[in-house]
Amino acid sequence: MITKLLVANRGEIARRVFATCRALGVATVAVHSDADADAPFVADADQAVRLPGNTPAETYLRVDAILDAARRSGADAVHPGYGFLAENAEFAAAVTDAGLTWVGPSAKAIAAMGDKMAAKALLADAGVPMLPTWTDPAEVTAFPVLVKAAAGGGGRGMRIVHDAAGLAEAVAGARREAAAAFGDGTVFIERYVERGRHVEVQIFGDTHGTVVALGVRDCSIQRRHQKIVEEAPGVLPDDVRAALHEAAVAAGRAVDYVGAGTVEFLLAPDGQVHFLEMNTRLQVEHPVTELTTGLDLVRLQLLVAEGEPLPVTTTPPADGHAIEVRLCAEDPAQGFRPATGTLHRFAIPGVAAEFGPARGLRLDSGVVDGSTVSVHYDSMLAKLVAWAPTRTEAARALAGALARAELHGVATNRDLLVRVLRSPEFAAVDVDTGFLDRHPEVFEPLLPAEQLPVVALAAALAAAAARRAAAPVLAGLPSGWRNVPSFPQVTRFTGPGDEEIEVHYRLDRTGALAEWGRKGPLLTDPVEEGSPVNTELPVVELVTAAPDRVVLDVDGVRRAFRVHRVESSVFVDGPDGAASLTELPRLPLPTAELAAGSLLAPLPGAVTRVHVEVGQRVAAGDLLLTLEAMKLEHPVLAPADGVVTELPVPAGGQVETGAVLAVVDPEEDHQ
DSSP, X not given: OOOEEEEOOOHHHHHHHHHHHHHXXXXXXXXXXXXXXXXXXXXXXXEEXXXXXXXXXXXXXXHHHHHHHHHHHTOXXXXXXXXXXXXXXXXXXXXXXXXXXXXXXXXXXXXXXXXXXXXXXXXXXXXXXXXXXXXXXXXXXSSSEEEEESSOOTTTTOEEEOSGGGHHHHHHHHHHHHHHHHSOOOEEEEEOOTTOEEEEEEEEEOTTSOEEEEEEEEEEEEETTEEEEEXXXXXXXXXXXXXXXXXXXXXXXXXXXXXXXXXXXXXXTTSOEEEEEEEOSOOTTHHHHHHHHOOOHHHHHHHHHTTOOOSOOSOOXXXXXXXXXXXXXXXXXXXXXXXOEEOOEEEOTTEEEEXXXXXXXXXXXXXXXXXXXXXXXXXXXXXXXXXXXXXXXXXXXXXXXXXXXXXXXXXXXXXHHHHXXXXXXXXXXXXXXXXXXXXXXXXXXXSOGGGHHHXXXXXXXXXXXXXXXXXXXXXXXXXXXXXXXXXXXXXXXXXXXXOEEEEEEEEOTTSOEEEXXXXXXXXXXXXXXXXXXXXXXXXXXXXXXXXXXXEEEETTEEEEEEEEEETTEEEEEETTEEEEEEEOOSSOOOOOOOOTTEXXXXXXXXXXXXXXXXXXXXXXXXXEEEEXXXXXXXXXXXXXXXXXXXXXXXTTOEEOTTOEEEEEETXXXXX
């Protein structure tokens, strides 16, 4: 019997496992890097052991350090979570060799399915259709192809290649990314199917010979080959569902599978099913299976690891529908690059349960108010899951909760997720792995650009209310009121895309809004200092203004705005969307001027490769260097034709956000 479990992972999955352990009365141990010392998952555990360092290679990928932590804490079992060492056969073997209970499949099964080429051969012999696959780039005979990491998952190390010219670089990049994420840079190449659906079967096996399918999930909506929306049960014809269950169970039986696993398939437009891979671990998207089957999959993992038989031997019928989204720290204004920083507020309304069964909304989160999003790990903050009797109800409830969430301090992909869930195509189950490529409209922010002036006005009025509340004298006088209203109050912000918004307003002696206007890129005729209200803007009346809540009547419609200020940052959540603003000082300090053509680091990271030299001519779009951050590679491209005049950071150099990576001078003599 397991009495104390160490989770060799971090973040949301560690908290998820700890939640089930508390319910079962199992003591828990966390391991953590220095960067994670104050993370919520560490606080959730009964004990915690420090792994000195920050990067995965220094901490969560060190087998010796994790086994030492188990010894020091007295743990008698290890759960690998997902990612890091979860599908590392050597780690599984080392755990069992140390006399500990391994919560997962055998090292032999991990090795068999971890060698994705061998797994393909094994199932091909069983009659499961396979995509053409190559290990040697020189042998590729048809395009497009997909370069994939042989170890791990989560989209790490994947590259689509449309012609032979780009294959070598894609393979090299995939190897580096896979090595950074999983400690194994092995890759292979398979035929890429346009408009295929990514479907997968959750299987479970025990030590008594039972292998059962627990239903099909649809995980087709992906970005950068990473799933962002998952659902169960997948909407499929009954015969396809039955064929998937049969193939998945056959895969499990072929390797005497024990524990939780997922067999992934590509469903082609012609209805053909192609085996992709088997993940020998619990998946990120396991909550949708839990909510539609009523099973706690972590509990089943622990029972099976203790040698107990599975309580289910046949596929349970699906009850209702569940949809999960992955909420990630990503900046839409920067092409959805991973974002870092402090999460000042993380509040999602209507959550019925965390890390467990819920009729309604379930939240599995790795963060809380005040959490730091580090550059060292991936960008996923949390998973929000909605269960409802029907798919339509689940999508609507999930989109509504996301839209009303207060996510302050770090940019996220929230608006993208809401637009996907509310799209007619998603409602019609017209989905496949190319969904986002075909629907660029879902990348638009929820808040329309023309509403930014009103949002900025709400932020300015909240700031004025805060100043008035703190005023030691004349507190009853409206902020900024003058006997002679020659000039309005002026507040300057930067908003989305770093565009400046200047709000002008004046209150009368009763505190009512007498006039307002703004200067910014959305107006044809900018408002000058002292000019009257701009008639192109909506008619606004002030209903109430407090430091944290402003109610405005906008063209006859009352709207409430929640306002949260952290130093100069102002976060405004309204009925039509949210905006993050930065209030600019009235008298800004002088700053150093950057050289023309300077390319700045979008986030902290390491320069892995420099592809050009100082003095080299480049064309717009040429690859200058590669920055690695948050387990992904980010290419830095020339913004225009020119000459490289500076490369201040060599390969291997670490940089902070805003550091100059290169300077391309378009004015240089190109002769």
